[in-house]
Amino acid sequence: MGNTIRIGTRRSQLALWQAEHVAELLRQKGLQAELVAIETKGDKILDRSLSKIGSKGVFTEELEAMLRSGEVHIAVHSAKDVPSALPNDLELIAFSERESAYDVLVSRNTTLSLQKPLRVGTSSTRRRALIRRYYPHWEVVEVRGNLQTRLRKMDEGLCDALLLAYAGVHRMGYDPFIVHRFDIEQFTPAVGQGSLAIEAHKELAPALRRAVVEAVNHPLTAACLLAERAFLARLQGGCSVPVFGHAFYKDGQMKLLGGVMSLDGKQAIQDSIMVHETPEAAGRQLAERLLQAGAGDILKEIKAQL
Numbered sequence: 001m002g003n004t005i006r007i008g009t010r011r012s013q014l015a016l017w018q019a020e021h022v023a024e025l026l027r028q029k030g031l032q033a034e035l036v037a038i039e040t041k042g043d044k045i046l047d048r049s050l051s052k053i054g055s056k057g058v059f060t061e062e063l064e065a066m067l068r069s070g071e072v073h074i075a076v077h078s079a080k081d082v083p084s085a086l087p088n089d090l091e092l093i094a095f096s097e098r099e100s101a102y103d104v105l106v107s108r109n110t111t112l113s114l115q116k117p118l119r120v121g122t123s124s125t126r127r128r129a130l131i132r133r134y135y136p137h138w139e140v141v142e143v144r145g146n147l148q149t150r151l152r153k154m155d156e157g158l159c160d161a162l163l164l165a166y167a168g169v170h171r172m173g174y175d176p177f178i179v180h181r182f183d184i185e186q187f188t189p190a191v192g193q194g195s196l197a198i199e200a201h202k203e204l205a206p207a208l209r210r211a212v213v214e215a216v217n218h219p220l221t222a223a224c225l226l227a228e229r230a231f232l233a234r235l236q237g238g239c240s241v242p243v244f245g246h247a248f249y250k251d252g253q254m255k256l257l258g259g260v261m262s263l264d265g266k267q268a269i270q271d272s273i274m275v276h277e278t279p280e281a282a283g284r285q286l287a288e289r290l291l292q293a294g295a296g297d298i299l300k301e302i303k304a305q306l
């Protein structure tokens with residue numbers, strides 16, 4: 001191929017780690033790769049909660065423009081940050097092998113008791129709702145920004161602990177500050193959590209596209225992500241809505257968990273499905289089941305509140 005594959009990425013340390021991870025996977029296949037890092041709208045807006053910015057894709061728009069102009073061949077995203085509906089001319093061509101998808105509680109105080117009242121920082125409505133439901137004695141503090149910024153805010157006293165994705169905490173080397181790991185069945189992660197999505201223009205040269213898929217795509221993870229994203233697409237939940245979905249393999253069989261929760265955590269509709277047909281069909285089917293059980297009313301109420 002000869003040419004260097006240019007990889008578009010955000011500029012946060014986590015995004016750079018992730019893009020470098022993809023570059024490394026490409027290099028292991030004998031390809032050349034370099035990063036092109038930019039600052040996105042989502043990185044700049046730190047004073048408003050993400051749920052209030054409204055449109056999804058605040059982390060992806062600028063990278064998508066670079067895919068269209070040809071400045072980069074592929075863009076690396078946290079799969080969780082990619083909206084379920086993509087622009088018509090772009091597609092996700094690969095999903096990396098998923099890191100453990102669960103959420104963790106991070107604190108400098110490693111003897112923290114979860115039974116005590118705590119001020120816990122998050123900016124995710126999913127995590128806020130889950131805290132309200134399962135840890136009602138905690139106070140939720142809005143803490144935004146990249147991981148380093150959030151940790152600094154915690155150190156400045158804004159909160160006692162942060163609720164975060166293990167994947168990011170681990171990639172940044174903050175494992176020593178993990179004080180609790182949440183159960184996936186109870187504290188179900190956001191769709192895509194822990195995996196990286198590779199986005200490309202539909203007209204990317206076929207040989208290049210094939211090489212990237214070959215080097216980066218992890219078929220079992222990709223199958224899970226297809227189920228989760230079909231589930232999310234049917235419910236039209238973005239990162240601003242407490243919708244959660246997580247697929248995994250157990251004994252060679254895929255299982256998809258999914259649910260919707262009201263912002264105050266009081267109403268929850270959740271269910272699971274064993275995936276026998278295509279992952280997409282199972283994702284849609286689980287979403288239909290939740291809608292029949294009343295998830296639509298919860299979603300409508302949430303959208304009116306935001």
Ligand SMILES: NCc1[nH]cc(CCC(=O)O)c1CC(=O)O
Binds near residue numbers: 165
């Ligand atoms: N929306 C922020 C975001 N997007 C991806 C990750 C973590 C890495 C991952 O889920 O792969 C995070 C931080 C967090 O939720 O704690």
